[in-house]
Amino acid sequence: MPTTPSPARSSSSSTGLRLPTAWAYTSRWAIISRPMEEKDCLSRLQKLCSKAEYCEADVYKKALKYMDSDAEAAARITRSLVEERYVDDLRFAGAYVREKANIQGWGPVKIRFQLRAKGVKDAVIGEALGEIEPRKAGEKLDRLMAAKAKSLKGDPQLRLKLLRFGLSRGYGYEDVEASLGRIKNNA
Structure with a gap:
């Protein structure tokens, strides 16, 4: 009962x-x-967005969860957060690009793919990816590839494995080839 x-x-x-x-x-x-009241949900999401960057789609999903699948209320809450500038896709994309490129060593291909999966528009993604300096990205790729080459020393498929590694990190084929050439010259 x-x-x-x-x-x-x-x-x-x-x-x-x-x-x-x-x-x-x-x-x-x-x-x-x-289910939460709309004002309680808005308050909770304001606190959440004050502490970290979220994209509009993530905030909408959270609002939908808190509001027990009430799509209209979740849309109103999300719209309110965007208007009050708690949520900004460009700001989110910029922070995401900086974190993934500088800290985790991801390339622009992988970052673009992940941002699209989060529902960020292509124009916003392009603007955020413009923050990546090609020279720094190349240096980061060289360091990652050199460390991987060191761990694979003596492997007969070294070149193929390094190529796959660089591509899986989200760098373009030409960038990975150039990095392989630089590593070979330095070795």
């Missing part, structure tokens, strides 16, 4: 656990949350 706590006070289960009024429980073991 499902029971729900009264909205005026917290409930207490047989285990002594005090549940806040925003929660309902169907049995001793299954706790189910109720």
Whole structure:
């Protein structure tokens, strides 16, 4: 027999656990949350967006989850966050590009693919990818390829494996070939 706590006070289960009024429980073991109010969802997402960058699509998915699949409310909340500049796809894409290129060593091909998967528009992606300096990207690729070559020393398929490695990191074929040439000259 499902029971729900009264909205005026917290409930207490047989285990002594005090549940806040925003929660309902169907049995001793299954706790189910109720959908949030729109203003509570907006407040939670504002706090979330203040701490980290999110793209519009990610915020919409979170709002949809919090609002228990109410698409209209999720769209209103997302639109409000965009208007208040809590969410900005260009700012998100720029931060994403800097992180993935500088810290993780991804190339522009992989970054573009991942941003498209997140629902960021191509024009925004192109503008954000313009922040990558080709010289720094080439140096990063050279360091990654040299480290990989060191770990594969003596492998008969070294060139093929390095080529695959560079391509899997999101760099273009020409860039990887050039890096292989520089590594070969330095060795």
